[in-house]
Amino acid sequence: MYKILEKHLLAEGIFKIKISAPLIAEKFKPGQFVVLMVNETGERIPLTIFDGDVAEGSITLVFQEVGKTTSLLASKKVSEELFSVLGPLGRPSAVSKFGNTAVIGGGVGVAEAYPEAKALKKAGNYVIGVAGFRTAKKLFMVDDLKEFCDELYISTDDGSVGYRGFVHEVLRNLVAKKKIDYVYAVGPVPMMKAVSDVTRPLNIRTTISANPIMIDGTGMCGVCRLEVGGTSRFACVEGPEFDAHQVNFELLEARLRMYRHEEHVCRLQEEGRHK
């Protein structure tokens, strides 16, 4: 059904795969995601759609090997099939003409920043890209981003490429020099929180793309709920994008930790099998 048409290693542990999924390709808009299962006994996990090709009937996903399911996905070869792919889910990005915009991606989130940068550029915005990585070996998609960014800044935690430090520090330097009207951030929760903390006192409209645990992705189970402006919201149907300044990041981070132990058990089992 969902045949893997292409597979590329973008950086250490980061893969790009193209999957045959005509109905999703036809409907997809930036900001949306799929929920997929690699095999019948697998988990359902959400992945942001990186790109879609209507003519070819394909979608492209970028993911990082972090747990059992993403490792299993990484082990799949071209022409193999995935068990289930549902989408496009979530609300599309609310893209309009804001003026000066900054699109900030951290780690594998850089792949999710790309369609946003592309959409913002097409809507006539001035787009500043900020892409943060752990180290030079983890760098990916920089050339793709360049295509749609008027300015592009790279940061690495160890300084092996670009600015040494974190993306929110790059942003802090930027907002000191230039008026920025809109910020979009996607990546690890602490990174999104740090970005939000930079823009809140300046009252810069800021959107984050939340990445909670999901199962069905259609609003049914409620595991993806997060607190926004003091009320529970379901990321799968009401998000995944929310006003950063309203999000309770501590709770979002805590909810992501819920199954850390079980992820570990699953990993161990997988490693045992490889020995």
Place this chain on the structure above:
Amino acid sequence: MLPIQRRAKTFEEVNLGFSEEQALSEASRCLQCPKPYCMAGCPADVQIPKFIRALKDKDYRKAIEIIYETNSLPAITGRVCQVESQCEKACVLNRSGNPIAIGALERFVADLALREGWKAIKRGKLNGGKVAVVGSGPAGLTAAGDLIKFGYDVTVFEALHKVGGVLSYGIPDFRLPKDVVDKEVKTLTEAGVKIVTDVCVGRTLTIDELFKRGYDAVFIGIGTGVPAMLNIPGSNLNGIYTANEFLVRAVLMRAYLFPSYNTPIKVGRKVVVIGGGNTAVDSARVALRLGAEEVQIIYRRREEEMPARAEEIKNAKEEGVKIMPLVSPERFIGNESSEVTAVECVRNQPTYIDASGRSHPVPIEGSNFEVSADTVIIAIGQKANQLISQTTPDIRIDSDGYIVVDYNAMTSKPFVWAGGDIIRGSATVIQAIGDAKRAAADIDRILRKRNIGER
């Protein structure tokens, strides 16, 4: 019944059903009333005395053919129907408190047919009409079954990877084994029903796009689809599940077989379930089977006012589930790691009888107390999913988001019908089946008037 000692630790089916001998003896008690009240109590229109007669005559093939004429899911309804408030309640013998066990007889015949592979659903002669069914739960499967019998080309669209809706993601295996659902679905696909999974109508395709793809009519049977939340402090702490999440993990994703199945589920030592319906009772029994030491259901009204089936409440209690009636949660208390540790509750006083015919609970001031819990399951009901109404504004919905239909289950949008929980809120499998049957009959009537396929 499975022995109690084994029950609380296994997902195996609890009710083992009738033996042939038991079934024949039960069938022989049926009075074969000329005016069968039991049938009036059956939304699926099962010809009860007629199939029981065939069963008594040991003509089992005939018995299943009679059942399948009106009910496409008898192995399922034979297990989960609230017979005590429908056919068995209406049975004349119930006047002496000992009605015919109609549900168990239906199950006996249906199980036998599935075991023997008798193909009793007969596809009607193809009439050229094409119908899309949205959702593969009891409503969708029933509509599909009836429409296939009428001669339509029927495709069912399901958002999940597995067919069955609540039968697959919600009702646990110990009440409804999943191989029963799979076999019953297979009976339908063998009769010609096409099923497409991984299509979320409202996202992947819209209702209008279904019409563009050549369907003449659409039946919506998507269920409720959104868990109701308690808007009290601490609702998002770790360890607090909606019943939907808890059951989806355990039942659909088979988390009780973790790590062979990769979806995890965490059940602590002390579990509190909030709610009094079948979902609450199911959740409690699942928690017990996943190793909880103590499982308590807290319910705001009196125990006898719980909407769950009496039989299942009895089973749950036998297995060790405790019920604390006339109690409501006030807030959840957590630790520094955002994990729930207790539920602060308040005791209720039952007062006047409300519109539902039950006593209205009023909190007793100052009666607050804490129940320690490391897992909480919220099973207080469902709300309407808006994915279809958001993308199909010409389908009228009420103020709660449920689809508005007429007596024939027709919506405000031409050629679109709806049934099951999305029109009535949380209800039962058999009510969904009844809605779907009315809708299928009306679809047939309207499409025939239009000479089918010529719209």
